[in-house]
Amino acid sequence: xxxxxxxxxxxxxxxxxxxxxxxxxxxxxxxxxxxxxxxxxxxxxxxxxxxxxxxxxxxxxxxxxxxxxxxxxxxxxxxxxxxxxxxxxxxxxxxxxxxxxxxxxxxxxxxxx
Amino acid sequence: xxxxxxxxxxxxxxxxxxxxxxxxxxxxxxxxxxxxxxxxxxxxxxxxxxxxxxxxxxxxxxxxxxxxxxxxxxxxxxxxxxxxxxxxxxxxxxxxxxxxxxxxxxxxxxxx
Numbered sequence: 646x647x648x649x650x651x652x653x654x655x656x657x658x659x660x661x662x663x664x665x666x667x668x669x670x671x672x673x674x675x676x677x678x679x680x681x682x683x684x685x686x687x688x689x690x691x692x693x694x695x696x697x698x699x700x701x702x703x704x705x706x707x708x709x710x711x712x713x714x715x716x717x718x719x720x721x722x723x724x725x726x727x728x729x730x731x732x733x734x735x736x737x738x739x740x741x742x743x744x745x746x747x748x749x750x751x752x753x754x755x756x757x758x
Numbered sequence: 759x760x761x762x763x764x765x766x767x768x769x770x771x772x773x774x775x776x777x778x779x780x781x782x783x784x785x786x787x788x789x790x791x792x793x794x795x796x797x798x799x800x801x802x803x804x805x806x807x808x809x810x811x812x813x814x815x816x817x818x819x820x821x822x823x824x825x826x827x828x829x830x831x832x833x834x835x836x837x838x839x840x841x842x843x844x845x846x847x848x849x850x851x852x853x854x855x856x857x858x859x860x861x862x863x864x865x866x867x868x869x870x
Contacts (some may be wrong), residue, residue: 679857687862688862689850739857750799
C-alpha cells in the first residue's frame, strides 16, 4: 500500500540553524516525490520534486532534499533557517499517472529568534 | 492568471444540509483533485479527475460527489452533510508534464 510517514509532528529550531525534516514512503512502483509548504491559512506550495536522476534536488527558498532508495526516504534540508520558514511541511508521493498523490501528516516548524 | 480558485472560503452547515464547493482553474490542466485536511491526518484524497467527463474515487469518497463537465471546473457536492465532514477542503490542479500540483486557498467547512 502507498503511504508516507513524517515521524516528526513538530520541530523547533533557532533562526540560522540547520534543518532536516524526515520523510519515509512506501510505494509499489517508481515513486515521484514532493515536498510542499503550507503557511497558516494558505494552500500548499511546491518546494521541490524528485522524479529521477540526481538524487539531491534543489528547490525554492534554499531548500534541498535527498532521495535514498535503500532507505525509502526523501528528507528535506536547509542549511540556515529563516524566521519566515515557520510553516507546515508536507511530503507526498505519487506515480507517473499524475492523478493520485499520498501525503504525510505534516511537520510543523517553529523558528525561534 | 488566477490559478486555482475556491468558493466559499468559509461555510457553516447543519447536519443533513447539502451544498456544493466550487473549484475552478484557468491553467488548462487536465488533472484536478479534491482533498480534505484534518488535524494530524494530513491531506486525504476525496475524488479526482483526469479530464472533462472522467472522475474517480480517492481514499475517502463516501458522502461526496463530483462531476467534471468542463476542463476548468470541478465542483464537490456534499449531499447530506455530517459533522464528520467538518474539515478544510482543498482543490488542486496538476500540471500535466511535471505532476506539480497547484492548490487553491481552501474552504473551511463546519457541520453542526
